[in-house]
Amino acid sequence: MTDCIKLLPDHVANQIAAGEVVQRPSSVVKELLENAIDAKSTMIQLIVKDSGKTLIQLIDNGSGMSATDARLSFERHATSKIAAADDLFNLQTKGFRGEALASIAAVAQVELKTKRPSDEVGCLIKIEGSKVIDQGVTTCSTGTSIAVKNLFFNIPARRNFLKSAGVEFRHIIDEFHRVALAHEEIKFILTHNNTELFHLLEGNLKQRIVGIFGHKINDKLVPINEDTDLVGVSGFVGKPAHAKRSKIEQFLFVNHRFVKNSYLNHAIENAFSGLLQPQFRPSYFLFLEVDPSTIDINIHPTKTEIKFEDDHSIYAILRAAVKHGLGQYQIAPVLDFEGNVDLGPSYGEMKQMAAAPEVSVDQHFNPFDAPDKSMQLKSKQDASAQWESLYVGLQSSDNDQLEIEENGAQRQISAFDETLSIQGKCFQLHRKYIVKPLNKGLLLVHQNRAHQRVLYERILHKLSDSKGNSQQLLFPLDLDMNAQEINLMKSLRESLEHIGFQFDDSDNFKLLGIPTLVPESEVGNVLDQLISAARDETPNQHFSQSDLLATSMSKALAIPSGKVLTEEEQIGLLDQLFACQAPNISPDQKSTFSTWSLEDIDRSF
Ligand code: ADP
Ligand code: MG
Numbered sequence: 001m002t003d004c005i006k007l008l009p010d011h012v013a014n015q016i017a018a019g020e021v022v023q024r025p026s027s028v029v030k031e032l033l034e035n036a037i038d039a040k041s042t043m044i045q046l047i048v049k050d051s052g053k054t055l056i057q058l059i060d061n062g063s064g065m066s067a068t069d070a071r072l073s074f075e076r077h078a079t080s081k082i083a084a085a086d087d088l089f090n091l092q093t094k095g096f097r098g099e100a101l102a103s104i105a106a107v108a109q110v111e112l113k114t115k116r117p118s119d120e121v122g123c124l125i126k127i128e129g130s131k132v133i134d135q136g137v138t139t140c141s142t143g144t145s146i147a148v149k150n151l152f153f154n155i156p157a158r159r160n161f162l163k164s165a166g167v168e169f170r171h172i173i174d175e176f177h178r179v180a181l182a183h184e185e186i187k188f189i190l191t192h193n194n195t196e197l198f199h200l201l202e203g204n205l206k207q208r209i210v211g212i213f214g215h216k217i218n219d220k221l222v223p224i225n226e227d228t229d230l231v232g233v234s235g236f237v238g239k240p241a242h243a244k245r246s247k248i249e250q251f252l253f254v255n256h257r258f259v260k261n262s263y264l265n266h267a268i269e270n271a272f273s274g275l276l277q278p279q280f281r282p283s284y285f286l287f288l289e290v291d292p293s294t295i296d297i298n299i300h301p302t303k304t305e306i307k308f309e310d311d312h313s314i315y316a317i318l319r320a321a322v323k324h325g326l327g328q329y330q331i332a333p334v335l336d337f338e339g340n341v342d343l344g345p346s347y348g349e350m351k352q353m354a355a356a357p358e359v360s361v362d363q364h365f366n367p368f369d370a371p372d373k374s375m376q377l378k379s380k381q382d383a384s385a386q387w388e389s390l391y392v393g394l395q396s397s398d399n400d401q402l403e404i405e406e407n408g409a410q411r412q413i414s415a416f417d418e419t420l421s422i423q424g425k426c427f428q429l430h431r432k433y434i435v436k437p438l439n440k441g442l443l444l445v446h447q448n449r450a451h452q453r454v455l456y457e458r459i460l461h462k463l464s465d466s467k468g469n470s471q472q473l474l475f476p477l478d479l480d481m482n483a484q485e486i487n488l489m490k491s492l493r494e495s496l497e498h499i500g501f502q503f504d505d506s507d508n509f510k511l512l513g514i515p516t517l518v519p520e521s522e523v524g525n526v527l528d529q530l531i532s533a534a535r536d537e538t539p540n541q542h543f544s545q546s547d548l549l550a551t552s553m554s555k556a557l558a559i560p561s562g563k564v565l566t567e568e569e570q571i572g573l574l575d576q577l578f579a580c581q582a583p584n585i586s587p588d589q590k591s592t593f594s595t596w597s598l599e600d601i602d603r604s605f
Pocket of ligand 1: 031035036039060062063064065073074078079080094098099100101102143144
C-alpha cells in the first residue's frame with residue numbers, strides 16, 4: 001500500500017486556521033485594530049460597509065511596513081512581535097501569534113497599502129483566498145491601510161452562517177468600544193455605510209467614556225484608584241443609580257487588553273452588594289496593571305480570557321478598591337436606603353460598620369421610588385391608588401378589560417383543578433411571593449413575574465390592536481443616547497410609535513410624546529430596558545418586534561420583588577394574572593406560580 005499522509009497545502013491550512021481566528025466580521029475588526037495599535041498609530045479610522053460583510057477597512061498612521069515585511073505579514077506564524085517562546089511570558093503587544101493576516105487573507109479579498117515614514121513610495125499587495133494577485137508600488141501616506149472585502153467569499157457556508165446585519169454590527173461595535181476604551185491616547189473614527197458614528201478625539205479616560213456612551217454618563221462615574229505591589233487598579237465604576245439591566249457597560253482590562261473573567265467580575269459586583277437590586281448590573285471601566293510574567297493570556301484563540309498566578313489576591317484587592325472608591329464618594333451601603341445616598345456614612349464610618357455581621361439594606365428599595373420617599377408613608381387608601389397605577393394602563397378601557405376577565409373566568413377553571421380552587425385570605429412571603437390557601441392546597445405566586453405577564457398581554461394587545469394613545473410631553477425629553485443606542489431606536493421606531501411614543505426628526509432623537517400606559521417617571525427605565533433587550537437580542541429569541549417591546553416594557557414596569565403589597569393589591573394581582581391567556585409563564589418563559597396539593601404537603605411529613 002502506498003503512504004497516505006500528506007502535508008496540507010498552505011491555503012487549506014490557512015483556511016482551517018482562519019476558522020479559529022476569523023469567526024465573524026467583528027473578529028477581523030479586532031485583529032486589524034490591534035495591529036494598528038501595535039504599530040504605534042495615533043489615528044485609526046475604521047470604515048465598515050454592510051456590517052462588515054462587504055467591507056472592513058482600517059487606515060492607520062503607524063509604523064508601516066517594508067515591501068518584504070508586507071509580503072511576509074500574510075504568511076502563517078509571521079510576526080514581528082515575538083522571536084522566541086520566552087517572549088510569550090513578557091508580552092507588551094496585542095498580537096503575537098502571527099496568524100491574523102494569514103487567516104483573514106485566506107477567507108477574504110484583501111488589499112494592503114503600507115508605507116514607512118522613511119520610504120518614498122508605499123507598497124501594494126492584493127491577495128484573495130491566500131493567493132497573491134497583485135503586488136507593486138503605490139503612492140500612499142505613512143502608515144497602513146488594509147481593506148478586507150467580501151468576507152468568506154470562498155466559503156459560502158460560513159458566509160450564510162453570519163447573523164443579521166444588526167447582530168453582526170453590534171459585535172463590531174463591541175470590539176470597537178473595547179479597543180477605543182483601552183486607548184484614550186489614540187484618535188478613533190468609525191464610519192458605517194458612509195455615516196460617521198464615532199469621532200473620538202485623543203483625551204483622558206473619562207472623555208473617552210463620555211465620547212462613547214454619551215454625556216449623561218459624565219456625572220455618574222466614580223473614580224477608582226488603588227496601587228499595590230501585585231496589581232494597580234484604576235478607572236471608573238458607575239454610581240449604583242446608573243446600573244443597567246444588562247452587562248452592556250462592563251469593561252475589564254488587564255494591561256490594556258480587554259478580558260472576560262467571571263471571577264473578577266464577581267469581585268466587582270460583590271463590592272456593590274447591598275447597593276443594587278438583584279436584576280441590575282453595575283457599570284464599570286476598570287484597568288488592572290500586572291506584571292506580564294504573572295498572567296497567561298494565551299489560553300483562548302480570541303484572547304479575551306486570562307489566567308492569573310494569584311487570582312485570589314487580585315480578587316480581594318479589586319473588590320476592596322471598588323468598595324473604597326464607592327465609600328470615598330459616599331455611595332456605600334447605607335442603613336436607610338430610602339435616604340439621600342449623598343448623606344451616607346463616610347469611608348471611615350463604613351470601616352467601623354464593617355465589623356457588623358451584615359449591613360441590612362432596606363428591601364423596600366426600589367430605584368423607581370427614589371425620588372418619592374414619601375410613598376412608604378402614605379395611607380392605606382393611597383397605597384391602593386398607587387396599586388392602581390401599578391396596573392399601568394389596565395384601567396384605561398373598561399370594555400376590553402371586561403372582555404379579558406370574562407374569558408379569564410373560564411380559563412381560571414382550567415388553571416386549577418376543582419379541588420384546588422381559590423379560597424380564603426392571602427399574604428406576602430419575603431415581599432416576593434404571594435401565598436394563598438386553596439381549597440385543597442396552596443398557591444404560591446411570584447409577584448414580579450406575575451405582573452410582567454399581566455402587563456405583557458396588555459401591551460401586546462395594544463400593539464396588535466389599535467394605535468396606542470399618546471400623551472404629549474410638556475418639555476421634549478432629550479434622550480442623550482449614543483450612536484449605537486440611536487441606531488437601535490431607529491430600528492424599533494415604527495413599533496415604538498405604534499404604541500404611543502413620539503420622536504422628533506433630529507439626529508439625537510428627542511422624545512415628544514409617550515404612551516399613556518407608561519408613567520413619565522418610568523420612561524428612562526423603559527427605554528433602557530428596551531435598548532438592552534434589543535441589543536442582546538439573538539435571532540429567534542423573540543417572535544417579533546412587538547414581542548420584544550412588550551417583554552421589555554413589562555419587565556421595566558412590573559412591580560419588583562421587595563415591594564410590600566396590601567392584601568387588596570395581592571388579590572388584585574392574582575385576579576389579573578388568572579385572567580391572562582397564559583398565566584403560568586412570564587414573558588421570558590419562567591414560571592409565575594406553583595401549586596401544592598394537600599397530598600403534596602402531606603407527603604412531606
Ligand atoms: P501578529 O499581530 O500576531 O504579529 P498579524 O498576522 O496580525 O500577526 O500581523 C503580522 C505582522 O504584520 C505583525 O507582526 C506586524 O509586523 C505586521 N503588521 C500587521 N498590521 C500592521 C500595521 N497596521 N502596521 C504595521 N505593521 C503591521
Ligand atoms: Mg495581529
